[in-house]
Amino acid sequence: MDILGQDSLNLKRQTNSIQTQMTESESPDWATLLHRVAEKRDKAAYTRLFNYFAPRLKSFGLKLLKQEALALEMVQETMLNVWLKAHLFNPEKGAASTWIYTIARNVRYDILRKISSKKEDNIAEELWPVIVESDDQESEFTELENLLLQGQLDNFYRFVPELQLEVIQLVYLDEKSHQEVAELLEIPLGTVKSRIRLGLIKLQQAMEQTV
Amino acid sequence: MINFHPSDRLLENYASAELSSGLALAVATHLDYCPICRQHVEQIEAELAQAHLLDQDSMSELLLAQADNTAEPDSLAGMGNMLDQILQTDISVDEAEQTKAVTQHHLLEVNQQKYSLPRTLKSFYQPDVRWRKLSGVHTNKLGEYDDFRANLLYIEAETHVPKHTHKSLEITVVLAGSLCDEQGQYYPGDFIVLDNSMTHSPATQSEQACLCLTVMDAPVQFTEGAARLLNPFTQLMY
Ligand SMILES: [Zn+2]
Numbered sequence: 001m002d003i004l005g006q007d008s009l010n011l012k013r014q015t016n017s018i019q020t021q022m023t024e025s026e027s028p029d030w031a032t033l034l035h036r037v038a039e040k041r042d043k044a045a046y047t048r049l050f051n052y053f054a055p056r057l058k059s060f061g062l063k064l065l066k067q068e069a070l071a072l073e074m075v076q077e078t079m080l081n082v083w084l085k086a087h088l089f090n091p092e093k094g095a096a097s098t099w100i101y102t103i104a105r106n107v108r109y110d111i112l113r114k115i116s117s118k119k120e121d122n123i124a125e126e127l128w129p130v131i132v133e134s135d136d137q138e139s140e141f142t143e144l145e146n147l148l149l150q151g152q153l154d155n156f157y158r159f160v161p162e163l164q165l166e167v168i169q170l171v172y173l174d175e176k177s178h179q180e181v182a183e184l185l186e187i188p189l190g191t192v193k194s195r196i197r198l199g200l201i202k203l204q205q206a207m208e209q210t211v
Numbered sequence: 212m213i214n215f216h217p218s219d220r221l222l223e224n225y226a227s228a229e230l231s232s233g234l235a236l237a238v239a240t241h242l243d244y245c246p247i248c249r250q251h252v253e254q255i256e257a258e259l260a261q262a263h264l265l266d267q268d269s270m271s272e273l274l275l276a277q278a279d280n281t282a283e284p285d286s287l288a289g290m291g292n293m294l295d296q297i298l299q300t301d302i303s304v305d306e307a308e309q310t311k312a313v314t315q316h317h318l319l320e321v322n323q324q325k326y327s328l329p330r331t332l333k334s335f336y337q338p339d340v341r342w343r344k345l346s347g348v349h350t351n352k353l354g355e356y357d358d359f360r361a362n363l364l365y366i367e368a369e370t371h372v373p374k375h376t377h378k379s380l381e382i383t384v385v386l387a388g389s390l391c392d393e394q395g396q397y398y399p400g401d402f403i404v405l406d407n408s409m410t411h412s413p414a415t416q417s418e419q420a421c422l423c424l425t426v427m428d429a430p431v432q433f434t435e436g437a438a439r440l441l442n443p444f445t446q447l448m449y
Contacts, residue, residue: 041302043298046297046298047294047298050294050297051294053264054290054293054294055290056263056264057264058290060263060264064228064229072290072293075290075293076293076296076297079293079294079297080297080300083297083298083300084300084302093253094253094256094257095257095260097260097261097264097265098253098256098257098260100260100264101256101259101260101263101264102256102260104228105226105227105228105256108228109228109230109232109235109236109239112231112232112235112356112357113232113236113354113356116232116355116356116357117354117355117356
């Protein structure tokens with residue numbers, strides 16, 4: 001995972017002046033065409049941009065997204081942005097092709113987010129029905145917070161029947177999976193889950209009585 | 212002064228659109244704050260644009276691809292329709308979007324403090340999503356992408372978060388205020404990477420709360436003493 005290694009003070013990021021020269025030498029002059037789109041909604045200028053960039057964006061999109069339909073969605077979104085937001089292009093900041101490239105790159109991330117986005121945290125719901133069912137989670141955490149500060153949380157575990165406590169400790173303190181606990185105690189997986197659930201109800205009841 | 216930056220490889224993978232979308236959000240947020248990395252990424256983008264969109268090589272590759280496409284002319288026809296559709300899109304669509312963007316909630320309020328979010332995060336924050344609170348730490352879920360979950364994290368002043376580790380990876384970008392842990396003191400823009408080889412116990416100082424973006428792939432695990440008993444509840448904070 002060295003990709004995630006950090007540079008704490010990067011002196012190495014001095015500008016490399018060689019790279020800027022490509023900015024001025026684009027031909028045909030895409031920047032001028034973009035300018036005409038921005039100023040006059042010039043359809044002929046836009047069509048030239050489209051005919052050149054759209055197929056290239058599609059082949060770039062295919063490399064990244066692997067699916068024809070997603071690649072076309074990326075082209076459509078990107079080129080629509082070029083049409084609608086041409087006025088945001090600033091030739092002093094970089095080449096037209098770079099501007100279009102970064103739009104495509106951002107669209108690609110948007111598409112990924114859209115297809116990978118999960119609606120609800122169903123893991124939490126499955127594991128913690130007691131707490132999730134409750135309407136006001138905030139007040140529970142406030143109680144917990146107090147308990148933690150006073151170092152009293154352990155006391156509440158006294159209210160949990162032994163069989164349930166055993167499972168809760170194995171899962172949360174020893175960090176075993178439900179399956180591992182089931183195998184260790186030679187009980188069905190469903191029993192592990194229900195003991196956790198019942199144990200937490202007890203824990204919660206104990207907290208409500210004392211606080 | 213930003214002292215903690217993403218690695219060069221992370222920036223390169225961000226620029227080339229190869230990061231997972233959750234990690235990309237963290238990098239893009241850092242770029243909102245950091246002109247040094249932004250300049251570096253712009254350089255890479257110019258090179259990549261050249262390679263993917265301008266080079267003769269990509270051109271000949273393309274012509275080859277088009278030659279192959281004789282078998283499926285649909286893809287090119289699809290692009291023709293696309294051009295017509297786009298040209299028929301009225302500019303007022305964009306103006307309407309801009310008005311929406313202005314009214315969109317980019318001011319957030321937590322613990323009676325107001326914050327303005329960086330550009331990248333504005334469209335992700337939904338004011339109707341409830342903040343969850345645990346021991347001075349408030350979280351608000353921005354979204355869940357691939358294996359990563361993005362949260363806003365607000366830590367009240369003078370709060371010590373119990374020592375914890377992460378099942379594999381947590382990236383924190385400081386948005387406002389300041390935070391410290393065993394490795395240092397962090398300020399807005401700082402990009403902090405933690406993996407499962409590290410434990411830390413971040414804390415805020417007096418009169419200085421901290422707002423962060425966190426992107427992580429599993430719930431936090433507390434590692435010491437009574438705090439471990441909180442592990443059942445971190446599911447809800449993650
Ligand atoms: Zn940076």
